[in-house]
Amino acid sequence: MVSYDKYIQGLKKSAPPVDYNQLYHQIEQKAARRSFLIVQLAAPLLVIAVLFIVALPAADYFSSSQDDGGALVSFVVQDESGGRALENFIFEN
Amino acid sequence: MSPLEFASLYEAHKEKVWRIASRYVFDREDREDLFQEVWLAVHKALKNFRGEAKVETWIYRVTVNAAINYAKKQTLYRKGRQILAALRVVYEHPPEAVDDLSVPLSKLNPRQRMVLLLADVEERPLEEIAELTGLPIGTVKSNLHRGREIVKKEVMKNG
Numbered sequence: 457m458v459s460y461d462k463y464i465q466g467l468k469k470s471a472p473p474v475d476y477n478q479l480y481h482q483i484e485q486k487a488a489r490r491s492f493l494i495v496q497l498a499a500p501l502l503v504i505a506v507l508f509i510v511a512l513p514a515a516d517y518f519s520s521s522q523d524d525g526g527a528l529v530s531f532v533v534q535d536e537s538g539g540r541a542l543e544n545f546i547f548e549n
Numbered sequence: 550m551s552p553l554e555f556a557s558l559y560e561a562h563k564e565k566v567w568r569i570a571s572r573y574v575f576d577r578e579d580r581e582d583l584f585q586e587v588w589l590a591v592h593k594a595l596k597n598f599r600g601e602a603k604v605e606t607w608i609y610r611v612t613v614n615a616a617i618n619y620a621k622k623q624t625l626y627r628k629g630r631q632i633l634a635a636l637r638v639v640y641e642h643p644p645e646a647v648d649d650l651s652v653p654l655s656k657l658n659p660r661q662r663m664v665l666l667l668a669d670v671e672e673r674p675l676e677e678i679a680e681l682t683g684l685p686i687g688t689v690k691s692n693l694h695r696g697r698e699i700v701k702k703e704v705m706k707n708g
Contacts, residue, residue: 463653
């Protein structure tokens, strides 16, 4: 038991040598690099998000107006050219 | 968070964190890596620290979490390297010699080692260790008991 206590006392008193100042500077550099990395990663994502927010309603507006126009044109063409109805009219007369 | 706050925390608690980090892992590079991981975690979390817990307890918690995560990463990394070494893709370096005081600790598993360090070296109460490690108090006690037995045996063996 005495030797265990002695061993624990040894652990309390002596830790392997270390240069705290050097480690502090390395930690500061890593922390700065991490924040810079976060900004670097976040900036393009933010741009993509803004573009998406702006582009989505615009795309929706243009695509829906073209669809309506297209549908209207094809309806008029079909209706006017008559297809079968016109043929029936010619044959009947 | 002002740099001053971080600097003063570092000044006040660096030795405590180093004592745990340097006895939890044994390779010089690993010790410094773990020490830096702890302080980077403190740096990141400091703005969210609400002061509900004592700063000392909070630093211990960050240290324990970083150490446990570090041990997990090291285990995965070592397994990966062993596989690559077996396939002769990488050269497996022999492990660095462990200093005399760390030899008995190196015989414990990471959980036993952390519990023993907190209980006997840092003199934290068992309830706090349970809270810091997220283990039930019964598990803390059994790990501490087993850890002490192994260390005593090793200390006796090495004279």
